[in-house]
Amino acid sequence: MLIFDADDTLWENNVVFERVIDEFLEWMTHPGLDRGGVRAVLDGIEAANAVTLGYGSKVFLHSLGECVARLRGRAATDEEAARISGWAAAFDGDRVELIPGVAETLAELARRHDLLLLTKGDTEEQQRKIAASGLVRHFRGVHIVAEKNTATYEELTRAYDLEPGSAWMIGNSPRSDILPARSAGLNAVFIPHDRTWVLEHGELDPADEKILRLPSFGALLRHF
Template identity: 60%
Template sequence: MDSPATRRALIFDADDTLWENNILFERVIEDYLDWLAHPTLDRGEIRSMIDDIEAANTRTHGYGARAFLTNLGQTFERLNARPVSEAETREIERLATALLEHRIELMPGVMDVLGTLGRRHDLYLLTKGDSAEQQRKVAASGVAQHFRHVHIVPEKDVTVYLEVARQHDLDPANTWMIGNSPKSDILPARAAGMNAVYIPHVSSWVLEHAEIDPADTSVLHLSALPALLEHF
């Protein structure tokens, strides 16, 4: 790696990189499983069902709190072999209040890290999901001031990274994607010719898992966001 004084383009993921995300969904799932109290299936079996429904629905419903509620409603219907009632729908929504209100829990040190790196490098934000929902989360987080541009896309694949590079005239060899998801952050950025920083999260969504080549020297593995300041 070049000297930290070299100015670079740093593209940040948002969910589970700058603020907590999946852990909020996990809390809702735990409350949902408590509420269901299914008489025959255990929690692991129901959780596997939720994962399967989510995997199928992301293609049509996308990501975010509303899509997640749809998944929980369909899980209920599959388990009970009947439509979910209005009262039950309201209860599922009540369980997901924190998600629907877009409450933000920033990762430790986020503002200091972004403030420091923004003086050294050109920062961009790239997040996927429902546009209106992600816009509200970005606004609630207070991080937008640190970025030259905020990109919100329905999916993050190699074509998105190539378009971001084209739009901002970025040199991929001098550009780094920083995120927690091998599937959405690391692998497509590398396919676009960019470097990457992988900062794993203890509660990353199962659908974001993928294998990173351990021999790929263009992927920097860090344990936490503040460690970026030692490299950039």
């Protein structure tokens, strides 16, 4: 069984958030606080909100508003709130940008193996992206969860009666894809993405032989 992450593994995602963050940092930066300082405040707010509110563009926009309030020492004005709301358009639409090699590689892998899709975030938002990708036909099952931790992977292996040692989790996020999957006894394939969200970073054990590191999605065909 091959289990796939979605955002930034199958299609581009964080680059959209980073474009908005670049504009936000330009807007909020002032002589008393540089871009790095503003970003540090925003990262802290996002980390806290991920625990209580989850993930997705709505939570992200809420975090921007909270960051404005934190930095200004007051609630956002109507004008500031309208500017933040305007960034919602960046996340609308019914198209996603597949990462190179994904479509043809998944089609071939689906002929060889059972595939599952495991993604976290806002259910409606993730469903929209999955539908827009045109990839759902390749998967035996699709799972949208609030968080991807060890318990999530253990529950998935029970639901499909999998032997953890014969299953592989494939993704770009050390924190959500690789480390908890390994903790649950699964093998893992790490395909790095140079724009992975900072909150998804993590240290992987270079001596862990159950983690396969690949340079691209298409390289999966050489191993599976």
